[in-house]
Amino acid sequence: MRKSLIFATALAFAVPALANDIGQVKVAKGTVQIEREGKRVPASVGTPVRIADLLVTGADGSAGITFSDNSLVSVGPNSVFAIDKYRFDSTTHVGEFEGTLKKGKLAAVSGKMVKQTPESMKIRTPSSVMAVRGTEFVVEVKDPAAAPAAR
Amino acid sequence: MRLAAALIVLAAAGCAGAPERAPVPPELFVVVPGPTGHVGTIVVRSGGAERVLDRAYSAQRIAGDGSASPAALSADEVTREFGSTLESLPGRPTSFMLYFLEGRDELTPASRQEMERVFAELKRRPLPDIVVIGHTDTVGNLAYNDKLSLARAERMRELMIGLGIPPERIQAAGRGKRELLVPTDDNISEARNRRVEISVR
Numbered sequence: 001m002r003k004s005l006i007f008a009t010a011l012a013f014a015v016p017a018l019a020n021d022i023g024q025v026k027v028a029k030g031t032v033q034i035e036r037e038g039k040r041v042p043a044s045v046g047t048p049v050r051i052a053d054l055l056v057t058g059a060d061g062s063a064g065i066t067f068s069d070n071s072l073v074s075v076g077p078n079s080v081f082a083i084d085k086y087r088f089d090s091t092t093h094v095g096e097f098e099g100t101l102k103k104g105k106l107a108a109v110s111g112k113m114v115k116q117t118p119e120s121m122k123i124r125t126p127s128s129v130m131a132v133r134g135t136e137f138v139v140e141v142k143d144p145a146a147a148p149a150a151r
Numbered sequence: 152m153r154l155a156a157a158l159i160v161l162a163a164a165g166c167a168g169a170p171e172r173a174p175v176p177p178e179l180f181v182v183v184p185g186p187t188g189h190v191g192t193i194v195v196r197s198g199g200a201e202r203v204l205d206r207a208y209s210a211q212r213i214a215g216d217g218s219a220s221p222a223a224l225s226a227d228e229v230t231r232e233f234g235s236t237l238e239s240l241p242g243r244p245t246s247f248m249l250y251f252l253e254g255r256d257e258l259t260p261a262s263r264q265e266m267e268r269v270f271a272e273l274k275r276r277p278l279p280d281i282v283v284i285g286h287t288d289t290v291g292n293l294a295y296n297d298k299l300s301l302a303r304a305e306r307m308r309e310l311m312i313g314l315g316i317p318p319e320r321i322q323a324a325g326r327g328k329r330e331l332l333v334p335t336d337d338n339i340s341e342a343r344n345r346r347v348e349i350s351v352r
Contacts, residue, residue, distance in 0.1 A: 026241035070244040074239040110191070125213075126178070131193065134191035137191065140179040144175070
């Protein structure tokens with residue numbers, strides 16, 4: 001009985017399996033890669049995500065990640081998204097999430113940490129910092145070479 | 152194309168007499184309503200200015216010269232621009248409640264029907280993380296209810312595995328009568344407390 005109790009208390013969610021994993025790729029279409037410690041490897045459904053990962057998609061690519069606090073982030077084609085900071089306490093729901101969209105498109109739905117602490121999630125771009133009070137939004141960083149006609 | 156863009160930027164900078172700024176990639180931020188119509192709030196800070204976006208499809212643009220301006224998009228424009236990106240958002244985390252017959256690990260007839268819908272939703276997700284937590288009402292002692300609640304959760308887990316959901320994606324646990332949905336005195340039969348909560352993401 002004790003075992004099941006400890007189990008119940010410990011369950012935040014089944015996965016991620018490793019302490020370093022902060023989320024998981026749930027959707028991957030076309031070319032999707034993760035750059036970690038200088039090495040770029042293909043990412044697919046089930047690939048774990050860690051702090052300092054760089055998510056990179058090709059012209060045919062898009063990907064979606066579910067984070068441990070239930071934040072959802074997806075990127076569209078030709079995108080580069082860096083996970084700069086992430087921490088989440090599943091008991092207090094206090095946390096911090098900072099990512100940078102270097103180029104391309106991003107959609108996100110904020111999770112438990114923003115519900116607990118508005119603006120604890122931030123998305124940086126080359127010229128701006130966006131703070132999230134909730135819930136769903138999209139961001140685009142255009143290719144300067146393609147502007148201003150592309151719209 | 153690139154030359155034309157550069158010329159436009161130069162011309163704009165020249166006309167305004169603004170201090171010369173290195174061109175930046177144009178940016179766009181848009182608040183999108185959620186599936187239930189809920190509209191959130193984001194705050195965009197750039198160039199020392201701050202703008203709060205809190206209406207459906209309200210937007211902020213950053214131009215190639217770094218200047219920020221408010222904008223409003225239509226739902227169609229957002230779909231056109233961000234369609235494939237939005238489609239790649241993972242399924243939203245959600246949870247379901249199913250109810251049991253008194254003292255048993257069998258669902259009520261109503262919940263058995265509801266189960267079909269719930270399981271269809273679980274199956275639709277490509278890589279579900281599922282947590283099943285069983286509960287009881289307060290009839291019986293602690294040990295009995297701990298065991299019954301776990302049996303309820305395990306029963307649901309087995310049915311999910313039978314549907315083809317990989318066992319390692321599903322965790323089951325029992326909370327006995329320790330977490331009542333409807334607070335009652337001890338030894339009270341209460342249908343709403345005889346339940347499992349199934350969370351999926």
